[in-house]
Amino acid sequence: MSRRPRWRAGLTAAVLLAALAAAGPAPNPALADTDHLCRFTFTITTGGDGIRDDSEEMIFIGNAPVVFEDADGDGTSDDPGPIHKGGTGDRRHATHVWHASLERCQHNSVLTRGFTFMHTNRADDHETDNWDLVGLRIVDRDTPSRVYYDRSPEQGLIHRFSKNANQTWNTGWRDLSNVCRVTVTINTGPDGIGWAGSTGNYYPVDARETITLGGRHLFFEDYDGDGAADPPEDSDLPPGRPYHEGGRVYPAGHGTTYVWQAALSPCVPNAKLIGGFDLVHTSARDDWDLTGLRIVNRDTDAVYVDLPETGTVLHRFVRGSDAAFNTNLGRPLPDPAPGLDTDHDGLTDAEELHGLTAGGQTDPWLAERGADPCRETVAVEIDWLYDAQESHQPAAASLAAATYMFDRGDRPAYPCPYGYTSGPGVQLLIDLSDGIDAGSARKARLAQRSATTDRSPFDDYRAAHFRPIRDERFFYNLWGYAHNETNSSGVCCFGPNSNDFMVTLGAGNDALNEQGLPDASAHAAAATFVHELGHALTLRHGGDDDVPYKPNYQSVMNxxxxxxxIPDFGIARAMMLAETDADRLHAALEHAATLDYSRAALNNLDPHRLDERTGIGAASDYLTAWWDAAGTLRVGAGSAGLDWNFDDMGRQATDPDVEVDIIGQFQVCITGFDPTGGGLNTLQTRSLTTDFRKNQRIYAGSDGRCDTPPWPPTSCRSNRPAAPGRRTGRRGSTTSASSATPKG
Structure with missing residues (x-):
C-alpha cells in the first residue's frame, strides 16, 4: 500500500532547520556612519505587570535582530546574544536600560519599517509571563542626538505583551481599522462627579463611571485616579479596571476637566463607532452634569467624539433614572441601499450592519461582531469534533494568529459613507460554534462516503450544524481527527459551494510525531488553517498553478x-545561534516565521539559466529554499543574491548563468505504508512520467511535479485546491488577503 506523505510541521521544520544550520556564515559588520544604524540604547519602562526573568525578548530593526551586550541581564557585557533573558525580576514600574548593536549595520531607510519587539516565554501556559510596556526611548549610541522613538510613561500604556497573543509589537504600527486605545476628556459643570451637597457643604460620595463601545468596556489604566497606572485584575485583561471611580476634584463653583487613558481588549472594529460610545453612571447619592466630551484614538489621533463645552449641559446624570448617555445623540443607524456592497467582499452593507435575513430567518452574528461594511470581511464558522479521549477544538492562539495575518493583509482601504474611516487589510471573523460528539468510529473517515447513501460524516455534521442562512456568506470549516483514514493535516474544497474545508491534526499526533518532533503547535495549526482557507479563496500551491516548493513563491500556500x-532568514539564523535544544529550535523557527499569503509576483526562474545576482527579487528577507544539484536543501534571504549551486558555500552569489534543478528531483511524492501497523512498508506503486522510484519512495521528476498517484488508491489528495472560477463563501467573490496572484 502507498500513501502521500504528511505535510506537517515536523518534516518541514526539520529540513528547514537543517538547511539553516548549513547556511553560509553571516557577513562581517559594516562601520558606523551617518547613513547607517549600528548601535542603540533601549530604555524600557514596565507598568503594573513586569518582565519575568525567564521571559525572552527580541528586538529587530526591519528584519535584522539586535545583539544585546548583556543578554542575561547580570550586569556584565561578556554574554552577547539576540535574546534578552534575565535581570528584570518581574518588577512593576521598573526601568531597564539595554545596550545593543546590529550584526551588520543597516541603512537609515530601514527605519520606515520600525523596531519590532517580540516576547516569548516557554513556561507552561498557566505560568506564562505577560508584561506592560508603558515607556520606551530608543537612542543611537553613536549619535545620541538621533532619537528613534520616545514615549514617556505619563502618556499611558504602549502595549501589553500577552501569552499566546499580542506577542509582537512594532513602533510604527497603527491599527486604522479598530479602536484599541483612547484618551477620554470629560468636562463637568458646577455639579461634578463624586461629590454631593451644596456650596460650602460638599462631601465625597461613591461614584462609578463606565464607558462601552459595541458592548465592550473600556479599561481605565488609572481607575482610582491616584496618578499611577494600576495592574490588571487578571493576566488576560488589560491594566486597570472596566470602570473609573477616583481622583475627583473638590467643586469650587465651576467645572472640572478630567483626562482618562483607557484601552479595549480585544480591540473593537471601527464599524461599532456607528452606534456610539455609551457612558453609564452608578452611585447611591451622586448626580452630575456633563458639559463637554472628547474621545481620541491614542495611536492614530483619530477623533471619535468631539462635543466641546458651549455653556450648556450635554447630559445630566441622575442616579437611578437618567444615568446613561450615548454619544450618537439619538441619530438612527444607517439604512444602506439594497445590494450595496461598499467593500466588494460579497457581503452587502446591510448584512454586515444589521445581520443576515432570508426566508423569515435572521442571523445577527455579523452585526454583533462588528462586521465592517467598509473593509473586506471573511466570515468562517468552525465546528469541531470530540469523543471520550480527546477534543479537536482549535486553540484560541491559533485563531488569533490567523486573524492577525488577515488583519495585516495587503488589501486596500475603501471610502466609507457611514461617518468613520477604516484601514487596509481583511477582517477575519471566526464563529467558533459547535463541539460535536463524533465517537471514535467515525473520527478517522470524515470525508469517506457511504456506498449506500453517498454521504460522508462531514456531510451529516454540516447539515446538522451549519445554518442554511449562512450558505454563500460564510465558509464552513470542521476540525477533526482525520479524513479518509489518512494522516493529512487538512483538505479542501468540497460541499455545495466547493469551498468547505477541514483541519485534521489528529492522526499520528501522540506525544511525538513521526519525525520525532513535538506534536502540532498552535502556530502549526494556524498555518494549516490559513492554508486550507486559502484554497477556499481559490489560492493554489504554486501561485497560478500547483507546482510545489517554488523558491519564488513566498506564501503559506507553498x-x-x-x-x-515563512521564516525571516536573519531572525531564524540568529535564534538558531542562541539555541541547541531540538524542541526549542523548532519553537524558534516558528517564532521567526510569519503567516501570510504572497504579496507580490517575484522573479521568474528558469532552472537552466539562473542569475545568482538577482535571486528571487523579494522586498523582504523572508527565507527562500531550494534543492541544489546534489539534492541538498539550501536556504537564503529572499531579498539578496542566492548561491544557487552553492559552489561558494553561500558566501557569494556572483554567477550570472548557472543551471540547477531548484524545484528538485528530490521531492518525496509517495512512500510505502502498511495500514496494519506491521511495519512492512512495501511500496506497490509504479512511477509514471518523469517521477522515479528509489528506496521504497517515489520522487518528483525533472518537471517538479508529483505525477504518480498512489496505488492502491487509499486516500484523496491532501490540500486539494478549488477549481478556478468556483465561488467562495461570499456570493461571486474571489477576494483574498493577497494583492496579486504571484507567478512562479
Missing part, C-alpha cells in the same frame, strides 16, 4: 511553508 509560515 508546501515549503504550509505548516511553519
Amino acid at each position: 508546501y515549503r511553508y504550509s505548516s511553519t509560515g
Whole structure:
C-alpha cells in the first residue's frame, strides 16, 4: 500500500532547520556612519505587570535582530546574544536600560519599517509571563542626538505583551481599522462627579463611571485616579479596571476637566463607532452634569467624539433614572441601499450592519461582531469534533494568529459613507460554534462516503450544524481527527459551494510525531488553517498553478511553508545561534516565521539559466529554499543574491548563468505504508512520467511535479485546491488577503 506523505510541521521544520544550520556564515559588520544604524540604547519602562526573568525578548530593526551586550541581564557585557533573558525580576514600574548593536549595520531607510519587539516565554501556559510596556526611548549610541522613538510613561500604556497573543509589537504600527486605545476628556459643570451637597457643604460620595463601545468596556489604566497606572485584575485583561471611580476634584463653583487613558481588549472594529460610545453612571447619592466630551484614538489621533463645552449641559446624570448617555445623540443607524456592497467582499452593507435575513430567518452574528461594511470581511464558522479521549477544538492562539495575518493583509482601504474611516487589510471573523460528539468510529473517515447513501460524516455534521442562512456568506470549516483514514493535516474544497474545508491534526499526533518532533503547535495549526482557507479563496500551491516548493513563491500556500509560515532568514539564523535544544529550535523557527499569503509576483526562474545576482527579487528577507544539484536543501534571504549551486558555500552569489534543478528531483511524492501497523512498508506503486522510484519512495521528476498517484488508491489528495472560477463563501467573490496572484 502507498500513501502521500504528511505535510506537517515536523518534516518541514526539520529540513528547514537543517538547511539553516548549513547556511553560509553571516557577513562581517559594516562601520558606523551617518547613513547607517549600528548601535542603540533601549530604555524600557514596565507598568503594573513586569518582565519575568525567564521571559525572552527580541528586538529587530526591519528584519535584522539586535545583539544585546548583556543578554542575561547580570550586569556584565561578556554574554552577547539576540535574546534578552534575565535581570528584570518581574518588577512593576521598573526601568531597564539595554545596550545593543546590529550584526551588520543597516541603512537609515530601514527605519520606515520600525523596531519590532517580540516576547516569548516557554513556561507552561498557566505560568506564562505577560508584561506592560508603558515607556520606551530608543537612542543611537553613536549619535545620541538621533532619537528613534520616545514615549514617556505619563502618556499611558504602549502595549501589553500577552501569552499566546499580542506577542509582537512594532513602533510604527497603527491599527486604522479598530479602536484599541483612547484618551477620554470629560468636562463637568458646577455639579461634578463624586461629590454631593451644596456650596460650602460638599462631601465625597461613591461614584462609578463606565464607558462601552459595541458592548465592550473600556479599561481605565488609572481607575482610582491616584496618578499611577494600576495592574490588571487578571493576566488576560488589560491594566486597570472596566470602570473609573477616583481622583475627583473638590467643586469650587465651576467645572472640572478630567483626562482618562483607557484601552479595549480585544480591540473593537471601527464599524461599532456607528452606534456610539455609551457612558453609564452608578452611585447611591451622586448626580452630575456633563458639559463637554472628547474621545481620541491614542495611536492614530483619530477623533471619535468631539462635543466641546458651549455653556450648556450635554447630559445630566441622575442616579437611578437618567444615568446613561450615548454619544450618537439619538441619530438612527444607517439604512444602506439594497445590494450595496461598499467593500466588494460579497457581503452587502446591510448584512454586515444589521445581520443576515432570508426566508423569515435572521442571523445577527455579523452585526454583533462588528462586521465592517467598509473593509473586506471573511466570515468562517468552525465546528469541531470530540469523543471520550480527546477534543479537536482549535486553540484560541491559533485563531488569533490567523486573524492577525488577515488583519495585516495587503488589501486596500475603501471610502466609507457611514461617518468613520477604516484601514487596509481583511477582517477575519471566526464563529467558533459547535463541539460535536463524533465517537471514535467515525473520527478517522470524515470525508469517506457511504456506498449506500453517498454521504460522508462531514456531510451529516454540516447539515446538522451549519445554518442554511449562512450558505454563500460564510465558509464552513470542521476540525477533526482525520479524513479518509489518512494522516493529512487538512483538505479542501468540497460541499455545495466547493469551498468547505477541514483541519485534521489528529492522526499520528501522540506525544511525538513521526519525525520525532513535538506534536502540532498552535502556530502549526494556524498555518494549516490559513492554508486550507486559502484554497477556499481559490489560492493554489504554486501561485497560478500547483507546482510545489517554488523558491519564488513566498506564501503559506507553498508546501515549503504550509505548516511553519515563512521564516525571516536573519531572525531564524540568529535564534538558531542562541539555541541547541531540538524542541526549542523548532519553537524558534516558528517564532521567526510569519503567516501570510504572497504579496507580490517575484522573479521568474528558469532552472537552466539562473542569475545568482538577482535571486528571487523579494522586498523582504523572508527565507527562500531550494534543492541544489546534489539534492541538498539550501536556504537564503529572499531579498539578496542566492548561491544557487552553492559552489561558494553561500558566501557569494556572483554567477550570472548557472543551471540547477531548484524545484528538485528530490521531492518525496509517495512512500510505502502498511495500514496494519506491521511495519512492512512495501511500496506497490509504479512511477509514471518523469517521477522515479528509489528506496521504497517515489520522487518528483525533472518537471517538479508529483505525477504518480498512489496505488492502491487509499486516500484523496491532501490540500486539494478549488477549481478556478468556483465561488467562495461570499456570493461571486474571489477576494483574498493577497494583492496579486504571484507567478512562479
